[in-house]
Structure formats: structure tokens, C-alpha cells
Amino acid sequence: MPEQPVITDEMRSIIGVESEPISEVVERGAIRRFAEAIEDTNPLYVDEVYARKTRYGGIIAPPTFLCSIGHLRKSGRSGGDLFDFKRPYPNGRNAGTEWEFFEPVRLGDTITMTASIVDFYEKQGREKPLLFTVSELTFRNQLGQMVAKLRSIGVSFPD
Template sequence: MEQSSLVGSKLPAFTFQVEKVKIREFALAVDDLNPLYLDSEAARQAGYRDVLAPPTFGICADFWGSMDFMSMCQFLQMNPVRVLHGEQEFVYHAPVCAGDELTVETVVESDTVKKSLRLVVLASTYSNQYGEMVLESRKLIIERL
């Protein structure tokens, strides 16, 4: 059953500075030692402005730039002790590199109940300092009812 009260609602937009050290920390944390993520010169030789963000780096922008977990639960009218992160997908339209400033806008795309689960999908767009949309993500948030 669709719960339309929140569908179309926008979370507060935010900006996120993509820092070389955060890209490096992320690459090391996921054990991906690709020189494009770690070495500015290697990235430039490959045609990038600076080190390249790994494929799931968008989660860092969400985690460090977006509203905190409790605020998000309050916004979505969810009980935080019953919330799970279901899945998340990223679609890149252009490279994200160190030095970029991302502006992230998020909307509640769907809000449904199936059996004893509430399923909320948040759709986000990430635009760089040049106004180019570089990344999209969809995230499923599950609340056990």
C-alpha cells in the first residue's frame, strides 16, 4: 500500500567537499589500491583532474554531509530502533575527483508497506561545482513495523 504523505518530500540539500585524504581513506578501507584513487600524478596521466573517487564513495557524502540518522528518522517518521539500511545503488554520469564540491539533493521517491515492513526509497542527485550532475543514488530504508 502506497503511503503518499511523504512521497515527493525533499530532504534538506547539502554540499560536500571531496577531499583527497577522504578518497584515500575510503580506498584503503575497501582494500582497493588502484593508483587512480591514491596517486594524483597517476590520475592526471589517466585524464582526471586529481585522484578519482571509488565507485561507492557517494556513501561518504551521504554519511558526512547529510542529516544525521536520528534527524532522518524523525523526518521520515520512522522509529530508529526498527530501521535497517536495505540497499543502495550508485550511477555515475561523470568522474568525481578530489577538489570537487558536490551539491546533493534528495527526494522521497516511494513509501510503501508490504506485510510488516515499511519500505522508503530516497533518490539523490549529486552535482559538482560546474553544475553537472555527476552521480545519482537510490537508497532503500526499511522499517520493521
């Protein structure tokens, strides 16, 4: 039997296709829990009185807080999958992330994320073949402003 290509036509066909948008309201408790989990004690993320006196005029979220927006739904683990295709390999890791930040994420914002896969490529690892998946996520706020872009590189491999 001829060997199946790792990058299938089905995978190629979804490159560049924009996902359904996912919107989420940025809640005070979510910001606090995120800041506590990363052990960043900057009062800007939790102290309203302090934050009001800064140029932000109120509480904002830590920069990478955005990675939590719609995470469950984008990871394909539960509650659906933004990218619907048959995964060639069962194991995945985060290989890299590239952020561009444009506007702060403020408490109470409604953030809308859309994502698309922009590339698949293969590399031979030391022990196993590797498949890299590059996706681009954009985050906008309720004013339509581009808040941030994230280019995310995932690597997957066989057992």
C-alpha cells in the same frame, strides 16, 4: 482502539519533497581513507603522479564514495535529519542501492546532494511486518553537472 496505519498522512505528505541541499568538498584524505577502508588499491584514488597521466588528469574518488557525502546528516542519527517524520519502526537496514554514474568525482570537487523520499510500501516478512522506504539522492558538482543518482531502499521493522 482501531489499529494505526503504518504509513501515516505525515509520511505521505513528504513524498517527493526535496530536502535541503548538503554540500561537501571532496578531500584527498577522505578519498584515501575510503579507498583504504574498502581495500581497493587502485592508484587512481591515491597516487597523483599516476592519476595525472590517465584520462582523468588527476585523482578521483571510488564510485560509491558519494554515499559518504552528508551521511551523518542524512541518516537522522546526529546533526539533524533530512526527512523529518515520526518513524513507525525502530529497526532499519539497507535493503538495496541503485546507482547511475554520469561524471567522475574529482579531488577538490564540491558535491551537492539533495534527496527525496519517492515511495513507502509495506510487505509482510516471514516474522514481522516490513516497511520499505525508497529515496532518491542526486549529486551535482560545482559546475552544475549531474555526477550521480542513487536510489536507496531501506527496510524497517518492529522489535
